[in-house]
Amino acid sequence: MGIHSTVLRGLFVGLCAFTALAHAEIHKSHAIAMHGEPKYSPGFSHFDYTNPNAPKGGELRLHVIGGFDSLNPFVSKGRAAAGMAYLDNSYLYDSLTVRGEDEPFTQYGLLAESIEWPDDRSWVRFHLREEARFADGEPVQADDVAWTFDTLMEKGKPFYSYYYAAVERVEVNDPRTVTFHFKASDNRELPLIIGQLPVLPKHHWQDREFDKDGMLPPLGSGPYRLAEAKPGKKVVYQRRKDYWAQSLPVMKGRNNFDRIIYDYYLDETAALEAFKSGRYDWRHENNSKLWATAYRGPAFESGKIVTDEVSHGNPWGAQAFIFNLRKELFQDEILREAIGYAFDFQWSNDNLFYGQYKQNRSYFDNSEMAATGLPSKAELALLEPYREQLPEAVFNKEYQPPKTDGSGRPRENLRKASMLLKEAGYQLRDGQLYTPDNKPVRFEFILSSPAFERIVLPFSRNLKALGIVANVSKVDSSLWVERIQNFDFDMIVYRMGQSSSPGNEQQEYWSSQAAEQPGSRNLIGIKNPVVDALVDKIVAAQTREELITRCRALDRVLQWQHYSVFNWYSDQYRLAYQSRLRHPELGKYVGMDAALDTWWDSTAK
Missing domain, CATH: 3.10.105.10 (Dipeptide-binding Protein; Domain 3)
Known part of the structure; x- marks a missing residue:
C-alpha cells in the first residue's frame, strides 16, 4: 500500500510539473526589453538614430593619452589598445545582441537571429544566424559562445565574474543554438546582459594561452579588422568590405569610416594643440577651462572646426x-x-x-x-x-x-x-x-x-x-x-x-x-x-x-x-570636430563616444 501511494504521488507530482511546463509561456523574438516591449518591431529597417544613407568611406582620426601594451581587452594584465572595448561596443568583436540607444534597455539580435526565454527568465536561448562569420571565414557557432563565456569567467577581468555570477551553466543545444541557465529566476536583466557577450573564436585560441599572449593579433567577427598597432604611437582599424552583418537593420547607417586611427599623445596639452592644427578629427572635451578658452583660432573662425554642445538624457552617476x-x-x-x-x-x-x-x-x-x-x-x-x-x-x-x-x-x-x-x-x-x-x-x-x-x-x-x-x-x-x-x-x-x-x-x-x-x-x-x-x-x-x-x-x-x-x-556633451564630419540626431540614451559609429565623412564618395 505504501509503495503504491508513493508511486501515485510521484506520478501526480510529475504530471503537475509537466502541466506547469506546458502552460509556461515561452517567448521567442528578435529583441528583448528589460521592461515592457521593444520599440522596434520585427522587420524594422534601421534604428531611428542612424542614417541608413550615410556614405561609406573616408577616415576618422582620434586621440588617446598614454600608451598600450596589449591587444587583449578581456584580461586584467596590461593596458589594452584603444578601440578594443570588452563589452558590446567593439570594432573587432560582435556580440550576441546590440543595444537600442533610444530606449532605457532593450537588446536586439546581432549574432543571434532570435532570442528565446520563459516568463520567469530563468534561462535564455540564442539562435545564431547561419551567415555569421569570423573574419577568417569560419562560422560563428554555439561552441564559440560557450567557450567564450567559460574563458572570460575563468581568465577574464573581474568584471565578468561579477556581471555573470548568476549563470549556473551554459548548454550547447546544436551548432547554432546555445542556452544559458540561471541560478535564480528573479533577475530580469540576465538575458539582456548575456546578450552583450562578445563572442571570440575558439579555434583561434585553442592552442594559445588566453591570459598571457597579450600582443597576439586579434581575430573577431566585427565590422573592422586591426590593420596596424604600434605601442606608444597609434592603432589603425580597417573597415571590412566582407563584413557579414553590414546589411542587417541593427547595423544600417553604422561603421561608416573606412579607417579609424587612434594617435597616442603624452599629455592633453600636446593633444589639444595637435587637434587645432588638424592632426586628428574629433574631441569630446571634459575640461571646462579648455572649453571656455582654448577652442579659438583660425580653424574655428573659418568654420573648419565645429564646436557643439549636445544635450543628453544619460544618467551621469x-x-x-x-x-x-x-x-x-x-x-x-x-x-x-x-x-x-x-x-x-x-x-x-x-x-x-x-x-x-x-x-x-x-x-x-x-x-x-x-x-x-x-x-x-x-x-x-x-x-x-x-x-x-x-x-x-x-x-x-x-x-x-x-x-x-x-x-x-x-x-x-x-x-x-x-x-x-x-x-x-x-x-x-x-x-x-x-x-x-x-x-x-x-x-x-x-x-x-x-x-x-x-x-x-x-x-x-x-x-x-x-x-x-x-x-x-x-x-x-x-x-x-x-x-x-x-x-x-x-x-x-x-x-x-x-x-x-x-x-x-x-x-x-x-x-x-x-x-x-x-x-x-x-x-x-x-x-x-x-x-x-x-x-x-x-x-x-x-x-x-x-x-x-x-x-x-x-x-x-x-x-x-x-x-x-x-x-x-554636466547634462551636455562638449564636442569639437572637423566640419567634414556629420552625425544624425542622437538617441536619448546614447553615449557620445559610443555614438561615433553613426557618424560619417561628408566628403566620402
Whole structure:
C-alpha cells in the first residue's frame, strides 16, 4: 500500500510539473526589453538614430593619452589598445545582441537571429544566424559562445565574474543554438546582459594561452579588422568590405569610416594643440577651462572646426573625491563627513569651470533613479528593516552636499567640520589634527591628470585649516592604472558612471565581495550588508517602477554614509570636430563616444 501511494504521488507530482511546463509561456523574438516591449518591431529597417544613407568611406582620426601594451581587452594584465572595448561596443568583436540607444534597455539580435526565454527568465536561448562569420571565414557557432563565456569567467577581468555570477551553466543545444541557465529566476536583466557577450573564436585560441599572449593579433567577427598597432604611437582599424552583418537593420547607417586611427599623445596639452592644427578629427572635451578658452583660432573662425554642445538624457552617476575605506583612517564616518565640508564647489564652478557645471549630489544624478526629497512610502518599506543599521537621516532628511558662499574659504563649513571632529574626540595640536587614538590625520591624494591639480590644491588648503594634511601627488597613467587596480591609494578623483537601467554591474561598484577583488570597480572598498541587500533587490527588480524605487533607496544609503566628496556634472556633451564630419540626431540614451559609429565623412564618395 505504501509503495503504491508513493508511486501515485510521484506520478501526480510529475504530471503537475509537466502541466506547469506546458502552460509556461515561452517567448521567442528578435529583441528583448528589460521592461515592457521593444520599440522596434520585427522587420524594422534601421534604428531611428542612424542614417541608413550615410556614405561609406573616408577616415576618422582620434586621440588617446598614454600608451598600450596589449591587444587583449578581456584580461586584467596590461593596458589594452584603444578601440578594443570588452563589452558590446567593439570594432573587432560582435556580440550576441546590440543595444537600442533610444530606449532605457532593450537588446536586439546581432549574432543571434532570435532570442528565446520563459516568463520567469530563468534561462535564455540564442539562435545564431547561419551567415555569421569570423573574419577568417569560419562560422560563428554555439561552441564559440560557450567557450567564450567559460574563458572570460575563468581568465577574464573581474568584471565578468561579477556581471555573470548568476549563470549556473551554459548548454550547447546544436551548432547554432546555445542556452544559458540561471541560478535564480528573479533577475530580469540576465538575458539582456548575456546578450552583450562578445563572442571570440575558439579555434583561434585553442592552442594559445588566453591570459598571457597579450600582443597576439586579434581575430573577431566585427565590422573592422586591426590593420596596424604600434605601442606608444597609434592603432589603425580597417573597415571590412566582407563584413557579414553590414546589411542587417541593427547595423544600417553604422561603421561608416573606412579607417579609424587612434594617435597616442603624452599629455592633453600636446593633444589639444595637435587637434587645432588638424592632426586628428574629433574631441569630446571634459575640461571646462579648455572649453571656455582654448577652442579659438583660425580653424574655428573659418568654420573648419565645429564646436557643439549636445544635450543628453544619460544618467551621469557620480564624480567624486573618493575615500579608500581599506585605510584605517577612513573607517571613521565622522572624519569622512568633516572632510566633505572643505570642498567649495561654488567657488570652483565660478572661478575654474566658467559656470558650466551642476553640483553632484547623487550616485544616479541626471536620472529618475536619483534620490530627492524625503523617502517615498515604497522606499521606506525597503529601508525600514535596516533602520538600526542606518543613520536616522536616511529616513527623515534629504541629502544635500555642503553649500558655500563661493568665497573659496568656506569658513562656516570649516567651523561645522571642526565641531564634528572635536565632538568625536579629534584634537588639534600645533596645527596638526590627531585622531582619538593620537594618530596624525594625513593622507595622499593621487592624480593622473594635471588638470585636476588646480581643483584639488584649494581643497587641500581648506583641509589644512582643519589640521588635515592632504599631500597631492601626480603619477603617470601607467602607474595610476596599476595603483588603482591594486587599491594602492588614499584618495582619488573617480567617476562612477551609471546606465539608464542599473542592474548586475551595481554589485561590482558596491558589494562586499567586489571590495576584496583587485581590479573591481568598488574602489571605495564598501563592505556594508545593507548596501549588499539593496543591490540584490535592484538586480531582482521586476518592473521599471521597482527598479527606480530600489535605486533611490540605495542612493540614500550611499549618500548618508559619506563615502565620497561629490564633485560636479554636466547634462551636455562638449564636442569639437572637423566640419567634414556629420552625425544624425542622437538617441536619448546614447553615449557620445559610443555614438561615433553613426557618424560619417561628408566628403566620402
